[in-house]
Amino acid sequence: MSLPSTALSIAGLRKSFGSNEVLRGIDLVAKDGDVISLIGASGSGKSTLLRCIPMLEIPDVGTVSVGEDSLSPTGGRLSRAQLAVARQMRGHLGFVFQNFNLWPHRTVLQNVIEAPLFVQSRPRAEAVEEATALLEKVGLAEKRDAWPAHLSGGQQQRVAIARALAQRPRAILFDEPTSALDPELVGEVLKVIRALAAEGRTMLIVTHEMGFAREVSSRVVFLHQGLIEEAGTPGQVFGNPASERCRAFLSGHFDRNR
Amino acid sequence: MQADLTLLGLGPDGWGLALARAGLMTLYVSVAAFLSGLAFGTLIAWARVAGNWPLRKLAEAYATVFRGVPDILVIYLFYFGGRQVVTAIGTALGLSGPFDISGFLAGVLAIGLISAANQSEVLRGAYQAVPRGTIEAGRVVGMTRLILFRRVIAPQALVTAIPGMGNQWQSVIKESALVSVTGLVETMRQVAVAAGTTQEHFLFYAAGAIIYLIITTLSDHVFRLAERRSLRGHEQGGL
Numbered sequence: 218m219s220l221p222s223t224a225l226s227i228a229g230l231r232k233s234f235g236s237n238e239v240l241r242g243i244d245l246v247a248k249d250g251d252v253i254s255l256i257g258a259s260g261s262g263k264s265t266l267l268r269c270i271p272m273l274e275i276p277d278v279g280t281v282s283v284g285e286d287s288l289s290p291t292g293g294r295l296s297r298a299q300l301a302v303a304r305q306m307r308g309h310l311g312f313v314f315q316n317f318n319l320w321p322h323r324t325v326l327q328n329v330i331e332a333p334l335f336v337q338s339r340p341r342a343e344a345v346e347e348a349t350a351l352l353e354k355v356g357l358a359e360k361r362d363a364w365p366a367h368l369s370g371g372q373q374q375r376v377a378i379a380r381a382l383a384q385r386p387r388a389i390l391f392d393e394p395t396s397a398l399d400p401e402l403v404g405e406v407l408k409v410i411r412a413l414a415a416e417g418r419t420m421l422i423v424t425h426e427m428g429f430a431r432e433v434s435s436r437v438v439f440l441h442q443g444l445i446e447e448a449g450t451p452g453q454v455f456g457n458p459a460s461e462r463c464r465a466f467l468s469g470h471f472d473r474n475r
Numbered sequence: 476m477q478a479d480l481t482l483l484g485l486g487p488d489g490w491g492l493a494l495a496r497a498g499l500m501t502l503y504v505s506v507a508a509f510l511s512g513l514a515f516g517t518l519i520a521w522a523r524v525a526g527n528w529p530l531r532k533l534a535e536a537y538a539t540v541f542r543g544v545p546d547i548l549v550i551y552l553f554y555f556g557g558r559q560v561v562t563a564i565g566t567a568l569g570l571s572g573p574f575d576i577s578g579f580l581a582g583v584l585a586i587g588l589i590s591a592a593n594q595s596e597v598l599r600g601a602y603q604a605v606p607r608g609t610i611e612a613g614r615v616v617g618m619t620r621l622i623l624f625r626r627v628i629a630p631q632a633l634v635t636a637i638p639g640m641g642n643q644w645q646s647v648i649k650e651s652a653l654v655s656v657t658g659l660v661e662t663m664r665q666v667a668v669a670a671g672t673t674q675e676h677f678l679f680y681a682a683g684a685i686i687y688l689i690i691t692t693l694s695d696h697v698f699r700l701a702e703r704r705s706l707r708g709h710e711q712g713g714l
């Protein structure tokens with residue numbers, strides 16, 4: 218059996234907003250099939266790290282690679298040629314936002330086929346067929362002609378996941394996918410992500426759902442003030458963290474959730 | 476009053492046909508002015524939103540000037556001022572006069588440029604109302620700027636812009652009356668001539684008001700319809 222190859226890698230990544238140095242040198246690799254949970258206090262840089270991968274934020278220095286494509290921006294900007302590479306990279310990623318960010322002027326199905334049709338230029342019949350299957354997978358086949366505004370938050374987030382899957386992504390990035398949801402809707406979204414993990418999807422998940430992270434992750438990464446403070450298997454990080462800060466963060470969290 | 480009404484008819488003494496033609500002219504002037512305003516207003520809005528510093532300042536200055544100067548003055552400037560310029564150029568080229576410029580063109584340009592300043596405000600506001608997250612969602616699937624604009628920004632911004640654009644259209648119709656100073660025979664000019672000729676001032680100015688009301692009411696319906704259609708899927712719209 219061959220070893221899984223690298224789906225996504227981040228090396229020496231730094232990012233400041235003005236004088237606020239948010240990421241201070243991040244190295245992270247996701248092999249195919251890895252499910253990596255990113256945890257850490259609010260403001261520790263989790264979202265910024267995730268957003269640097271598809272260049273929604275442009276790193277000051279560092280290298281981001283997705284599959285064959287690689288970018289090392291300098292000075293916090295992309296040249297024209299780099300932007301083209303960034304678009305290609307985005308085409309191989311799925312991104313799920315905390316606030317879903319569905320396109321409100323398009324139906325559920327239209328949201329899912331939008332990029333396949335207008336970015337990837339796939340044939341319509343093929344895109345619709347694939348989108349229908351994806352909506353089935355997230356349990357929303359019967360909502361295909363509904364408008365996003367008429368769905369619950371949990372349903373909207375599941376559509377957003379189907380939209381991300383329509384990218385045929387090498388890796389899917391989730392930024393607190395359940396944080397904007399009413400508590401009773403969290404479960405249906407976590408269930409979908411769990412199923413994706415079981416399929417062997419490569420995922421990077423920023424989350425505050427510690428129980429969930431422990432259960433689905435192959436690795437857990439704890440971020441503190443723009444640095445990876447602790448990383449390991451869920452058993453290591455949750456069971457016996459080396460870092461005092463990580464320990465404190467976790468105990469605070471589990472106390473709050475009890 | 477009874478005899479007066481034949482003055483509005485189509486008979487030999489009636490002004491009916493002339494008024495109908497004048498109403499159409501008002502519509503032509505307004506449509507042409509509104510569309511040139513839309514084209515130019517889009518450019519201004521784009522410069523204000525996406526332009527570099529000098530372009531942005533230029534666009535802002537433009538909006539300030541045209542929103543801050545009386546409309547009638549702009550029309551005078553274009554028509555009488557324009558005629559003067561054309562005459563000067565013609566004379567310099569050794570052509571023999573008299574020189575004139577089209578009241579229609581001068582009027583359309585003047586009102587179009589004024590409207591462009593206002594329409595650019597509406598469009599800019601509509602652009603800024605597009606939720607940032609939906610734009611990020613477009614960027615993150617790999618859309619180019621053009622596709623992002625066409626598929627994500629424009630469709631959402633247009634929905635927001637429709638009511639404001641409806642208002643701009645109504646003001647263009649009303650401002651078109653100012654073009655009468657150039658001698659162009661649109662509604663205002665025609666009713667003034669008819670009122671002067673027949674001395675039936677009340678009748679003809681009332682008829683003029685009705686012509687404007689017909690145009691504005693009908694277009695109001697069109698814009699409402701467009702708004703309702705475009706709101707499908709949005710919270711306010713229902714299915």
Ligand SMILES: Nc1ncnc2c1ncn2[C@@H]1O[C@H](COP(=O)(O)OP(=O)(O)O)[C@@H](O)[C@H]1O
Pocket residue numbers: 234237239257258259260261262263264265266
């Ligand atoms: N676009 C931005 N402009 C300026 N500061 C930002 C921006 N995005 C994030 N930050 C700052 O970066 C820090 C880390 O934010 P973030 O990555 O969102 O943390 P987390 O997701 O872990 O809560 C915070 O101090 C935040 O204020």
Ligand SMILES: [Mg+2]
Pocket residue numbers: 263264265393
């Ligand atoms: Mg965050």
